[in-house]
Amino acid sequence: AQRVTQPEKLLSVFKGxxxxxxxxxxxxxxxxxxWYVQYSRQRLQLLLRHISRESIxxxxxxxxxxxxxxxxxxxxxxxxxxxxxxCALSVLGARYNFNKFYFGSGxxxxxxx
Amino acid sequence: xxxxxxSPTHLIxxxxxxxxxxxxxxxxxxxxxxxxxALGQGPQFIFQYYEEEERQRGNFPDRFxxxxxxxxxxxxxxxxxLLGDSALYLCASSLRREVSEQYFGPGTRLTVx
Numbered sequence: 001a002q003r004v005t006q007p008e009k010l011l012s013v014f015k016g017x018x019x020x021x022x023x024x025x026x027x028x029x030x031x032x033x034x035w036y037v038q039y040s041r042q043r044l045q046l047l048l049r050h051i052s053r054e055s056i057x058x059x060x061x062x063x064x065x066x067x068x069x070x071x072x073x074x075x076x077x078x079x080x081x082x083x084x085x086x087c088a089l090s091v092l093g094a095r096y097n098f099n100k101f102y103f104g105s106g107x108x109x110x111x112x113x
Numbered sequence: 114x115x116x117x118x119x120s121p122t123h124l125i126x127x128x129x130x131x132x133x134x135x136x137x138x139x140x141x142x143x144x145x146x147x148x149x150x151a152l153g154q155g156p157q158f159i160f161q162y163y164e165e166e167e168r169q170r171g172n173f174p175d176r177f178x179x180x181x182x183x184x185x186x187x188x189x190x191x192x193x194x195l196l197g198d199s200a201l202y203l204c205a206s207s208l209r210r211e212v213s214e215q216y217f218g219p220g221t222r223l224t225v226x
Contacts (some may be wrong), residue, residue: 044217086155098168103155
């Protein structure tokens with residue numbers, strides 16, 4: 001069965017320190033993975049997706065199929081990075097060629113001054 | 114563009130009752146997905162609508178049903194409410210050709226007593 005695991009509920013780092021938010025997935029097919037972010041009092045929004053291979057707000061994420069991981073990294077954390085981060089997996093359903101989405105339980109990142 | 118809008122913001126219902134939640138997608142979007150987010154958990158995919166038909170469904174019982182209208186807006190209906198249905202219900206919209214780039218609404222907080 002498809003599943004997304006984020007092992008850390010809370011991650012606290014100091015400003016300027018490196019950040020790594022862990023995400024592991026289980027899916028036998030070809031995965032499409034995303035990171036979503038939710039800042040305080042804002043709605044959930046897409047941060048980045050693995051097919052884009054881009055850096056957004058200094059964050060990057062590399063898909064490692066061997067380890068079935070998609071960890072989110074940033075070399076120097078900023079206070080404004082404090083938010084809830086969700087890893088998500090999109091899989092192509094058998095019906096109608098539409099996708100199903102699976103979210104992890106989220107990691108709260110707290111960047112201390 | 115207000116983005117994705119949802120109504121009502123909050124709702125309190127009694128066990129056994131029925132509830133209808135509403136969603137208007139972002140302007141130009143034609144695909145709507147619904148998610149249930151319990152406290153401390155990530156969003157769980159309920160179903161997705163396109164061209165007024167349910168195209169994908171998550172692991173939710175038939176008590177959860179939906180509808181999409183010709184103007185792409187959508188409703189989520191839940192019958193025979195259980196205490197465990199208490200959650201934040203999120204609507205997300207996207208374009209069919211870019212279904213993975215979802216825009217989320219603020220959610221409807223449903224409390225079942």
